[in-house]
Structure formats: structure tokens, C-alpha cells
Amino acid sequence: MEWSDDIISRLRALWSEGLSTAEIGRRLNISKNAVVGKAHRLNLPARPSPIRRGEGHVSPRPAAPRRAQGPTLPPLAAALAGNPGPALRPIAPPPKNSLRATPCCWPIGEPGKPSFHFCNVSSVPGKPYCEDHAAVAYVRVRDRREDAA
């Protein structure tokens, strides 16, 4: 077996690619043992044998990332790009999940203007408005009914 510089450089290249010694031998048309011996003499870096790879490793696969499991939420940026988002939702009173501490949703000012807001005073239990606005609202309803009558 003549180890020319050309063959040695090819051996180094194939070795660095991680090919098996048998495969390197096939490509260089030499025996596997010659490859192993020459690699040893060249002091090429040791690498795991392909036969042993996968053996003795308890967990060859790393644990899957948590975010890949179950339903995934789109990134915030994508969500904002894909829909108008909460900023453009119409202003609405909070859901009436409680009879207490529901802010009065009486509109003050003209909708669309910066000064427009809701009263937000604690409302009368069972009604969407505070005491004052509830009085106004129900008086108005009565007035309208009287007007219509």
C-alpha cells in the first residue's frame, strides 16, 4: 500500500466527513484496516464508530420543547398583523358576570371623539348604569313611551 500525499489528503477529507472506515477504504480502494491504521498514524481525531452510535445512549432524542406540545398560540406579532386586535374593538362595558362593581356604561361625550368615555361609576346592582344615570335612562324611556302614546 503506497500512501501518496494525494491519498493521504483524500483520507483526511473523507475522515473529516465522518464516513466509516469501511466506506473510506472502498473509495480509496484500500482495506478498512489500512484506513484505520493510517488514520491512527496520522493522529486523526477519534470519532464515534457508526456501529456504536445510538448504543448506550439512554435518551438519543432530546425532550420535545414544551411549546411544541398541545395547541400552540400564534406569536403576538402575527396575531396583531392578522386581525384588527383589541385596539379596534368597539368600546363596550365589561361582561356582567357580577351584579356588584359593574361600572356604569352610560356614554359621556360624542362617540369617536377623544373626550368620549363611559361614566364608570359603580352601577346599581342589576342595572348597567349608576344610580344617577339609571334614573335618567328610565325617565327617558318613560318620556319616549308617553311621547309615542
Ligand SMILES: [Zn+2]
Ligand atoms: Zn353613570
